[in-house]
Amino acid sequence: MKTVLIDTNLLVLLIVGSLDKSRLGKKRVEKYDPESFEMLTGLLTDFQRHVSLPNILSETSNLLNAGKREIVNGATTRLAAYCKNLDEIYEVSFPVMETKGYQDFGLTDAAIAKVSQRGIFGRHGVTVLTDDAPLYGYLSNIGAQVINFSHYRTPDRF
Numbered sequence: 001m002k003t004v005l006i007d008t009n010l011l012v013l014l015i016v017g018s019l020d021k022s023r024l025g026k027k028r029v030e031k032y033d034p035e036s037f038e039m040l041t042g043l044l045t046d047f048q049r050h051v052s053l054p055n056i057l058s059e060t061s062n063l064l065n066a067g068k069r070e071i072v073n074g075a076t077t078r079l080a081a082y083c084k085n086l087d088e089i090y091e092v093s094f095p096v097m098e099t100k101g102y103q104d105f106g107l108t109d110a111a112i113a114k115v116s117q118r119g120i121f122g123r124h125g126v127t128v129l130t131d132d133a134p135l136y137g138y139l140s141n142i143g144a145q146v147i148n149f150s151h152y153r154t155p156d157r158f
Contacts, residue, residue: 116144
């Protein structure tokens with residue numbers, strides 16, 4: 001079973017795009033368009049299992065303005081529905097903060113790196129899906145399975 005972990009910005013794209021594609025290109029999702037959303041959902045069809053971290057889900061909730069004026073109606077409900085069907089993995093913060101990844105990339109990205117190295121996801125491991133170029137480079141360098149979504153959005157550049 002192939003497993004994916006979606007980084008924060010792409011999870012925001014997934015939630016917003018699934019509710020209102022006309023919001024793409026605006027606040028919090030300004031660099032995405034409906035084609036990006038379709039590309040993301042197409043990529044996700046290859047994965048049968050989704051995992052995430054509380055760090056990613058908190059960041060996503062904050063970017064969606066959960067509990068305030070949502071950036072798109074139904075965003076908090078849609079995020080909750082997504083969470084219902086994934087496996088949430090917890091990485092204790094202090095050990096993550098002792099890693100080089102924390103010093104260079106912050107807590108969430110360092111926790112993603114740590115999870116990407118765990119052997120708990122069966123023979124396929126976990127694939128991290130991100131559009132964060134520095135995180136992609138770091139994960140690639142440590143041997144993690146990672147997809148840079150930006151490579152799919154701008155294929156002629158690579």
